[in-house]
Amino acid sequence: MQYHTFTMLAFGLALSVASSAVRADEKVEYGQYLSGSCVTCHQLSGADNGIPAIVGWDKEAFVEVLNSYKTKERENKAMQVIAVGLSKEEMEALAAYFGSLKPKE
Template sequence: MSAAPRPVLQGLLAAATGIIASTAALAQVPRPGDRALGEYLAGECVTCHQVSGRAGAGIPPIIGWPADQFVAVMQSYRAKDRDNPIMQTVAGRFSDDEMAALAAYFGSLTPPQTK
């Protein structure tokens, strides 16, 4: 049995490397959150953040935010990069999947129309 020519082996190696790189890149793509789970988890959030979208007592509205922005803010509270002990505690209890679910829920809500 003869050995495969070098160019064939190099081609196979390049193809395998490409497949591995593509698979790794797909693993990095955030999955969309489960909106129903987000609605379930939102109970604690809406005690301060009004689901109506109105700001109150210095607490910003969080409805209608893009999911990536919502998750990034929550992760920054969890990492204690943002200084708010209450939000650090709340965010610290959520997994990445739960944050994505909350982002899907709050992102699906429509901010009120301003007149």
């Protein structure tokens, strides 16, 4: 019984250590999953075909810009509608994913 409790504790500890190590990667992965609704307009290559490039940005700046659409400080209707539907966690995940991409020259 005691041994079992110890095993469970050790397992739980190992899990929590492992999960903090992969948290950053998980964010990028979650962002990649969410990015499906962005890449119909924004180019992953970083090309600007009339719609601005959003890859390789600083994470804080990325979240700030999305919030400025959410609060309607920035005027674009399409982006306002999109940003209103995003939680803070989703914005951060998107920032992590797009920020991890390098624009192709």
